[in-house]
Amino acid sequence: QSVLTQPPSASATPGQRVTISCFGSGSNVGGNTVNWYQHLPGTAPKLLIHSNYQRPSGVPGRFSGSKSGTSASLAISGLQSEDEADYYCASWDDSLKGLVFGGGTKLTVL
C-alpha cells in the first residue's frame, strides 16, 4: 500500500488529454513539493515535473502539473504513442523522514 494514492491505470487515444491524480496527506503532498516521474521498465526513470508544476529543460509543454492542498495532478495533452509508460508522483514525507512514491499509473495510448 503506497503512501501516495494514484489510479493504477489510465488510457486515451492519440491527441486527447489525460489527467493522473495523486492523493497524499499533510505530511507529504500538503507540506512539500510534488514531483512526477515517467518510467519505462528497462530504462532510467525520467523527471517530468518538479516543484509541483515546473518542467525541466527538454520536457515538452504537453506535460503540466498542479497541486492543491493534499492532492496533485499530472496532465498530458496532445497524447502521443511514445507517452505510453508508467507515471509516478513523489513527495518528501516529514513524518516518515523519507521520500514517498505513489503506486504508479500505467498509461495506455489506445
Next chain:
Amino acid sequence: EVQLLESGGGLVQPGRSLRLSCAASGFTFDYYALTWVRRAPGKGLEWVSSITSSGDDTYYADSVKDRFTVSRDISTHTLSLQMNSLRAEDTAVYYCAKGGLGGSSHLDSWGQGTLVTVSS
C-alpha cells in the same frame, strides 16, 4: 552531462550480502544529496535510501533499515549501498539518482539501474 552508472548487481542467495556502486560524473559531487530507488518485478518505484551531500546524515525506508547501509566517497565520486541479510523481496532493479532529500528536492538525474536477484 550528468552520468550515473550503477554496478554490482547479480544473483545472491537469501541471507547473503551484496554491495552496489554508482559512479557519478558531470556535476559537483559534494554539492548534492544522492538517493537509491528500486523497482521490484511487477511493482512500482520504491525509495530505498538517501544520503546528504556531506555524507553526515543517512535515511532509510523501513523495509531496509538495519540491513542496508548507504555511503559516499568524495575522492572517487562513488555512491555505495551495502545490502546485508538479503531477502527475496529485495529482488529489484536498483537505481541511483541525484538529489532527493528534503521537502523541495527532486531526483533530476537517474542511472540505468542494476538488477539484484535474491534466490536460492
